[in-house]
Amino acid sequence: MTEQVKQYQKPLLPFDKPIAEHFRENGWFKTGKLLSSWYMLSNKNISVLIDTVKPKIVNIFVYGKYGTLRALLYDTGWSAAMSDWLFGIVPVYQKSGEYYMPIQYGAVVTESDNVEFDSDNNSLIMKGLRFFPSDRKGDPVSSAIDVVGYDEEEKEKRLAGGATEIRADWGIRLLENAIEMSVSYSDSVESQRLVTFWHPIFTHSICGQNGRAESIEYAKNAILNDKDEVKLTDEQGRMPQITISSAESRIAIQPRSEKTLRGAYRLPVEIFGDQILKTRITIEPNDVTLEVNPHIDADTEQRITVFADDKPVLHISGEDAQVQFEQVNEGIWTGKVNLPDGEHFLLAKTCRGQSSRRIFAHGDPRNKMKKVGETYLKLQYKEGPLKDLFPYVYYVGTLEPITEWWGANEGTCGSYAIRLCSLLAALYELFNDRRFSDSLFKKLSAHYEKCHKFKDGSVMPPPDLQPDGTLVPGSEEWPRPWNQFEAVKAYTLAYHTFKRHNEEDRAIKCLEWAAGYAKTIINMQRPNGSLHERYRFGTFEPCIDKVFLTPMSLGLTEYIKALDVEGVSFLGMTPDRVRQIITDQVDYARSLPESDFKMLAGGEASGNSPSWFTLFSTGRMLSRYAYPEDVRDDDRLAMDAAKLSIYLCAFYPDYPQFYMIQACIDVASHVCCSLGEMVAADWKKMCGVSLMSKGDMDDYNQALIGAALLRHGKEDIGLLPIRYALASRLSTAILDNGEVCECEVDVPGYRFRKTEFTMADVNAATLGETLFQYATDIPIV
Numbered sequence: 195m196t197e198q199v200k201q202y203q204k205p206l207l208p209f210d211k212p213i214a215e216h217f218r219e220n221g222w223f224k225t226g227k228l229l230s231s232w233y234m235l236s237n238k239n240i241s242v243l244i245d246t247v248k249p250k251i252v253n254i255f256v257y258g259k260y261g262t263l264r265a266l267l268y269d270t271g272w273s274a275a276m277s278d279w280l281f282g283i284v285p286v287y288q289k290s291g292e293y294y295m296p297i298q299y300g301a302v303v304t305e306s307d308n309v310e311f312d313s314d315n316n317s318l319i320m321k322g323l324r325f326f327p328s329d330r331k332g333d334p335v336s337s338a339i340d341v342v343g344y345d346e347e348e349k350e351k352r353l354a355g356g357a358t359e360i361r362a363d364w365g366i367r368l369l370e371n372a373i374e375m376s377v378s379y380s381d382s383v384e385s386q387r388l389v390t391f392w393h394p395i396f397t398h399s400i401c402g403q404n405g406r407a408e409s410i411e412y413a414k415n416a417i418l419n420d421k422d423e424v425k426l427t428d429e430q431g432r433m434p435q436i437t438i439s440s441a442e443s444r445i446a447i448q449p450r451s452e453k454t455l456r457g458a459y460r461l462p463v464e465i466f467g468d469q470i471l472k473t474r475i476t477i478e479p480n481d482v483t484l485e486v487n488p489h490i491d492a493d494t495e496q497r498i499t500v501f502a503d504d505k506p507v508l509h510i511s512g513e514d515a516q517v518q519f520e521q522v523n524e525g526i527w528t529g530k531v532n533l534p535d536g537e538h539f540l541l542a543k544t545c546r547g548q549s550s551r552r553i554f555a556h557g558d559p560r561n562k563m564k565k566v567g568e569t570y571l572k573l574q575y576k577e578g579p580l581k582d583l584f585p586y587v588y589y590v591g592t593l594e595p596i597t598e599w600w601g602a603n604e605g606t607c608g609s610y611a612i613r614l615c616s617l618l619a620a621l622y623e624l625f626n627d628r629r630f631s632d633s634l635f636k637k638l639s640a641h642y643e644k645c646h647k648f649k650d651g652s653v654m655p656p657p658d659l660q661p662d663g664t665l666v667p668g669s670e671e672w673p674r675p676w677n678q679f680e681a682v683k684a685y686t687l688a689y690h691t692f693k694r695h696n697e698e699d700r701a702i703k704c705l706e707w708a709a710g711y712a713k714t715i716i717n718m719q720r721p722n723g724s725l726h727e728r729y730r731f732g733t734f735e736p737c738i739d740k741v742f743l744t745p746m747s748l749g750l751t752e753y754i755k756a757l758d759v760e761g762v763s764f765l766g767m768t769p770d771r772v773r774q775i776i777t778d779q780v781d782y783a784r785s786l787p788e789s790d791f792k793m794l795a796g797g798e799a800s801g802n803s804p805s806w807f808t809l810f811s812t813g814r815m816l817s818r819y820a821y822p823e824d825v826r827d828d829d830r831l832a833m834d835a836a837k838l839s840i841y842l843c844a845f846y847p848d849y850p851q852f853y854m855i856q857a858c859i860d861v862a863s864h865v866c867c868s869l870g871e872m873v874a875a876d877w878k879k880m881c882g883v884s885l886m887s888k889g890d891m892d893d894y895n896q897a898l899i900g901a902a903l904l905r906h907g908k909e910d911i912g913l914l915p916i917r918y919a920l921a922s923r924l925s926t927a928i929l930d931n932g933e934v935c936e937c938e939v940d941v942p943g944y945r946f947r948k949t950e951f952t953m954a955d956v957n958a959a960t961l962g963e964t965l966f967q968y969a970t971d972i973p974i975v
């Protein structure tokens with residue numbers, strides 16, 4: 195075995211302690227204010243994340259004595275529910291038969307007048323909450339999904355209506371094992387409500403003080419009896435016990451299997467009455483609670499912890515594991531397991547109860563990547579106008595390109611396919627196989643040749659290309675500055691790979707090619723440093739007046755480093771000139787009025803999307819790079835936004851392949867349909883309420899924030915998101931024949947996996963960038 199091969203015989207996961215310990219040790223779960231209007235209330239076992247712009251409790255996290263870090267609140271991930279509508283815990287009231295909420299669909303900001311925050315007492319009060327009519331039939335739970343179908347005219351009409359005169363103060367306090375809430379309205383209303391959405395894998399409910407456990411059957415869509423107290427339990431011990439109580443109020447459990455959500459489960463619990471004086475959510479451990487990371491290293495001793503009064507026994511995939519548990523403290527038992535590569539089901543039991551976990555063990559990633567590598571070597575066009583490029587979409591199994599796509603004759607996505615370079619580079623690093631070096635260089639050369647060349651040497655990546663090499667009609671207005679940044683990043687990453695393998699000529703050529711893309715960014719920039727969203731292909735004429743509010747050029751810092759190391763420049767792109775691109779962008783961002791800050795924060799004003807916070811975080815890291823001596827609080831803001839991007843990820847207790855993943859909102863609604871609909875571009879059939887899925891740009895940004903934290907934030911905790919993004923891909927995204935699955939949805943009540951066709955770029959890019967960091971310890975943003 196060569197030294198090159200030995201180098202990669204190392205763990206995939208960087209830490210063997212419980213994942214929550216790493217977050218807590220680095221201050222990620224503690225009481226405090228995040229950015230301008232998000233708050234976290236925390237103690238040693240519970241954290242509550244609160245958004246005061248679109249007022250809601252976004253999530254409740256449990257850890258410590260509750261075992262594996264996970265989130266208790268849940269919805270399907272539909273974007274309107276996350277950002278513009280009901281999600282988590284929200285106050286609602288009824289008057290004259292209409293429902294009113296503190297969230298207005300499509301509104302930029304609906305925040306309260308002010309927030310009184312008491313960090314010493316782990317509490318806050320949102321003062322003067324404004325309320326807006328829902329304009330939807332049925333109960334508020336239904337309206338949270340019934341909003342599909344709003345057109346622009348209806349949206350504008352709703353926005354013009356404004357807020358009602360009724361205001362409310364919403365108090366939230368975290369106790370040792372409970373959350374207390376109270377809502378006080380400025381005027382009388384017919385019915386006050388707190389609408390909550392819990393993870394729908396609770397199996398039983400107990401209604402009332404003396405009630406008995408009844409099965410929760412989601413498919414019945416039946417409201418369970420109204421009581422003043424409800425306890426939710428899970429017979430498999432995946433979730434802690436939740437008790438919801440509210441004096442002089444009624445509580446209704448509404449387990450659902452929503453037809454409009456493809457049968458996916460939801461578990462709304464409503465507290466309602468004439469006056470809700472105080473609501474308490476008490477969280478209690480199960481009799482047995484198992485703690486083990488969702489992703490672990492294979493063939494390595496891994497510690498597991500069981501919280502139980504009695505000594506537990508452990509079963510792995512139905513077999514007695516013969517694990518020797520030792521009591522390390524009262525009610526705390528630890529043991530060790532050694533598992534082979536693959537999926538495993540762990541069950542800890544005592545005479546009092548049981549607790550289960552589904553996990554993945556990961557061995558040498560090359561075992562799974564070998565077929566992937568062979569697939570992508572075959573996938574490149576071997577001849578014709580698109581020679582050495584990759585098809586945009588292709589049939590799984592045959593690798594035959596699908597050219598009829600969304601009503602267009604499409605051969606490749608000229609702008610996005612540059613992302614594949616990271617995968618080819620990572621495969622070269624993993625296998626030291628010259629075929630990947632040649633494939634990478636050919637891809638870079640072919641991409642550059644297809645670009646539009648300006649007289650000054652700047653280049654613009656082509657948008658979608660037809661099989662004959664010409665532009666797909668209508669795509670001329672798609673080029674974006676983002677494509678330029680990604681191109682510079684791809685050529686710089688390739689430079690690192692060729693340099694590491696002593697291919698000096700190819701390495702320097704990559705820096706030369708990258709100069710053309712960097713120069714195009716300069717030509718795109720307005721005098722104030724901003725960039726428009728899109729430009730007409732072959733020109734620097736903007737197609738849309740809208741400009742990017744968040745800097746996106748963090749990757750340029752890697753290009754600057756490479757130019758400095760080599761002592762070269764091309765097309766006048768010296769390190770100082772490229773730095774000017776960055777400082778101009780930062781100056782523009784800093785010139786914006788304070789009122790625009792929430793827009794800069796992305797998710798605070800638009801969708802609560804992890805991707806927006808990733809962009810904002812990297813933008814603030816860029817500010818520190820541009821002005822290292824500046825005393826502004828860019829470091830804190832960058833870390834705040836990075837934390838929010840992680841908090842908004844999925845922490846599912848039962849689907850570890852999605853664990854800490856920026857689950858994509860839109861892919862499922864467009865891809866979970868037949869190929870015929872995709873070819874015909876029947877948008878009416880395709881679009882609808884989407885479910886959380888793994889794939890596309892949201893999850894790609896999970897790797898980005900990890901790399902950014904490592905490279906620019908000097909935060910070792912960045913290894914967690916970047917390696918978990920990799921582990922998620924290795925767990926279920928690679929098909930048996932080596933293709934990378936385009937879309938996977940795995941939510942309670944619904945399972946879908948796209949195996950008919952797949953796209954070549956984004957999922958492969960996530961694999962590539964995370965594998966590149968794994969193989970080289972170089973995080974490229």
